[in-house]
Structure formats: C-alpha cells, structure tokens
Amino acid sequence: MDKEFNVLGKRRFSFIMTLLIMIFFYLPIAMLIALSFNSARQGVIWTGFTLKWYSVLFRDDEIWRAFLNTVIIALTSSTVATAIGVLSAIGIYWHNFRLKRYFQALIYTPLIVPDILMGVSMLMFFVSLRIQLGLFTIFIAHVTFSISYVILIVIARLEDFDYSIIEAAQDLGASWYQIFFKIIIPMIKPAIIASFLLSITLSIDDFVITFFVAGPGSTTLPLQIYSMIKFGVSPEINALSTLLIGATFIISIFGLRFRKLIFS
C-alpha cells in the first residue's frame, strides 16, 4: 500500500510541476491573445469580444509597411543565406585546407557572440563604409547571422554521408555539375528546407541587430512593435503580436518535419 501511494504521489508531483511550467510558459501568450479580442482600450478587465483592433491594425499604413519590410527581408535574406550556407557547408566539410579547424570555429562565432555586439559592430562597419542604413543593411545583417545556422544544419546532414558516395557518382560517369545537382542537393534537401525555414523565423524574430542597422523607412515588425509600446501597450499591439505568433507557429509546424535536423 505504502509503495503504491508513493508512486501515485510521485506521479501527482510531476503532473503539477508540468502544469506549472506550462502555465509559466504559455499564460502570458494566452493573455496577450485573449486581450487582442478584448474591447476595452486599457487594462485587463474583459469587457466583451471584438475584432476592431484587427481592423484598426489592417488600416494602419505604418504597420503594413513594416509587415512588407519584414516579409521582404525574411524571404530574401533566407534565400541568400541558404544558398551561401549550403555551398560553404559542402566546401568546409568535404574540402581539406589549411586552418580548416579555425575557419570552422570562426563560422560558429556569430552563434555565440551577443546580438548587441553583432549589432553595434555591424553598425560601425556600415557607417565607416558610408553605406546608407536601410533595408539593404538589414538584409546584409540577417544574411550574416543566418549563414552560421545554415552551415551548422547542413554539415550535420553531410556527416551522415560518406564521401565514397561522391566518388561512386564520379566513377559512374557523372561530372561535378551532375554530382552537385543529382546527388548532393537531393541528399541534403531536408537540411536545406530546414535551414531555410529556420532562417525565416530568425529574420522575422530579430530585434536587437535589426535595431542597430535599420534606417529611416526600413522599420520591421519587431521595431514597429517596440516603437508603439513606448506609448503604452495598446490592443493593436496585442493583435499584431497574435498574428506574428500565428505566423511563426505555422512555419514551425512546417519545420516540425525537419526538427531533428535543426536540433541535431
């Protein structure tokens, strides 16, 4: 009896802990979503369901511009970062050169360096080269930090394959061009998709680095939210955040298939 009770007790304990953690994780998000449908202009008292904050949001030109900027940056920077990252990963993994190990370490540093340092250093870089801050500089910055992630994911995939597969293709008459498109690309396709999706979410999400390298007229959604929040939390922000959460959620669902690759 005693033992049985003990097991039940343990089970109840872990259940409660899990519940508490879930509440801790998701209650703020749930509240934010709920408040975006609350008709009250201020406070957390529920006064009725409404969609008016969404309609306000959709009529806000500034937000539309920020949304468009975010989409443009996300798509272009992830495409370019994926292309560069895939080629670099293949080169780094299969090509032996001097200082290879140091080079590899160098590539992973953006993952470790604090965002604020990345942001400041890039700002100084652009300013010293007299490059006009704007969408282009944001694009460059996003490509820069995304590349590291892409290389990480693609190399993890390449590690599953032996170089003899490439030699076999060569032996069977394939040129380098054919090997690249018929063997390497299809073999690492899951990693390419996974790193592309990850780059998109990183780009949509990024605030700190973007904050430093953005210029007039190149506001992205996170920056827009930040500037709006300076004047107090408005239900519009809640609505916008809800939409952002929804979008990232959908991309994550897509990415779930490739989750193993992202985390391996």
Next chain:
Amino acid sequence: MAEISIELRNVTKIFDGDFVAVNNVNLSIEKGEFFSLLGPSGCGKTTILRMISGLEEPTKGEVILNGRVINDLPPNKREVNTVFQNYALFPHLTVFENIAFSLRIKRKSEAEIKKKVMDMIDLMRLNGHENKKPSQLSGGQKQRVAIARALVNEPSVLLLDEPLAALDAKLRQHMLIELDNIHDEVGITFIYVTHDQSEALSISDHLAVMNEGKIIQVGTPVQVYESPANLFVANFIGETNFIQGIVEKVEGNYILLKTEKLGEIWCYRDFEVKIGEKINVSIRPEKLKITIEKPSEEVLKNSFVNVFKGIVSERIYLGTHSNYIVSIDQGYQMKVYRQHIRYLLDENIIDWNDEVYVWWFADDSYLIKD
C-alpha cells in the same frame, strides 16, 4: 599471348610528399581474368585500385587500359567501374534508380534504361526490390545493388574494393560463389582487393601479394601457396612452420639442413643451393603427420623422411580438423593440422599432453631464400 586489359608501368604513389603508398609497381592483368590484390591493410592495394579508377593520380608511372595510357583521363571518362567497400549507394534513390544512374548520365532512352536495369535486377536476383530505398535492404542485397550499378555500365574492368568485408562469414562464402558466377556470366576483367587470403585463393585466376607498397609475388593461387617467394608471402598466406638452417649436404634432389630448432632435417632442393648457404624452409602444418604410434617401417625405410618426437602442448578442435601445437624434444613449438576423417570411430584421438610422433617427407617442405 592473351590480350592485356590493365597494365601498370613503374607506378608510384606518394601521399603528402613523403608517404610512399605504392612503390614502383609493374603489373599486367589479362582480359577477362579474375585478378586479386592481396595484402595486409595499408599495403597500397586500395591505392592501386583507386589509381585504376582515376580517383587517385599516380605520382609516377603509367596506367594503361586496353593499350591506352589513361593517366590524364578523369574517373567519369574511364571504362572502369568500382564496387565500393561500404557500397556507397545513393541513399535518396531507389534500387532501380541507383542501378540506372550511369545510364541516365549517358542520356540513354527510357526503354533502353528499363531493359538494361531489369536485366541487371534479374542477374542479381533483386526482383521485387526495385522500388526500395537502400536503407530498406540487407547487407547482401546492398552488395548486389552496388555490383549491378557498376556492371550495368558495361565497363571493360570491374574493380572491387573489399566488397565482402562488411558481411558476416556465412554470407561472405555465399557472395563469393555468386561473384564467381557473375564473373563467368559477364566475362569482363575483375580486379578484387582483399586482405583475406582465403577469399583471394578461392576465387582468383591470378593474384598479387603486396606488402608496404610493393608487389612481392604474382602467380596463380597454387603457385603463391605452394611456392611462396619469400617469408612474408609464406607467412601471410596460410599458416606455416619456418625453420632456418645452413645447408650441410646435397644429395641429388635433396639437401640436409642443419637447424638450430630441429637439428638435421632433409628438404627437397626446390632451387640451386650451395653448401654452407643460409636458407629457410617452410613446412605447412597440414602436410605434417601426427601419430601416437611410431611411423611404419615402410615410412622409415625412406631415407628422406624427418621424424620427431614431442608432446602436445595445445589442441584446438575445429570440427573438420584439429590444430595442434607440438613441443618437439628440442623445445621447438610446431604447428600441425590433423583431419578428422574417422573421428570417434577408429581414429586415435590425440589430446593435450599426449606423446606423439611428428613426421614428414622431404618433398613436403618448400625452401625459401633468406
């Protein structure tokens, strides 16, 4: 003289400027033969294979295929195909598409691809697996796909790099016979790299024994086993008892060797020797007789028989035969095999610690130059 398929002329391969993997190798392999490169790992046999396939470039010398120097030809332009040690199948393609790969590269018509691939699938008994991915196949099936993929291209030489190393012993035997049948069927030159002497002996028309980048001996399996060129070959291929001695007396075709390990023994004179010359003799354990009772008078009448007494210090029972280590009176530990033909019937069972006679005729040994 038969036509030559592959020839290597003074081929040397040096890696990283100082590691000599292949050292001035000369080799010619006839069209349609099953040729093995045999040697311990790191002896350069795989490097030779890779130089023939073009995946490695010789530092010096010439690789000649069907009378043409192919040194400068990239691997995708050579009429040779390779079966890789770990199969190297394309993981994202089905069995059918793996086999069809080289035909698609050559832009053959769909009908031709289908016919040729299906012929290969029949030959390799892979029917029913066409649409499977490599990860769904067993080791033996992967092996057959790898062979099919290399053969479908109709190469003039097929290179096999330790193709059976990853299979278990039973399957290995089975695939070996299958390889032999495939070779008979397609009739092209096979070059087979292995470190397993029994594989090489059982399947090859000719084989080359290699060590430290050099070819030590080329010959038929019988030549290499029965008349090894030096100590390394004798030791690497099969088990043997080595005894070093000095030639004391020459009597017709026989010599009397004075040895430290066994005293005086009679040996067959396999080549010219001088009195006083230092020489080795190799005596294969399966050629030795081991008996409890003294050899018969008839045996002892032969003046070129060597008889020694000893005690069994080790016995390993292996079913078909037993391996013995007999401690000869002089202290020498001798390896002896004994077939179990009538075991448990009227065969005298010889066991550990038994006093035995070990004897052999002078013709049973083989002389090896020091």
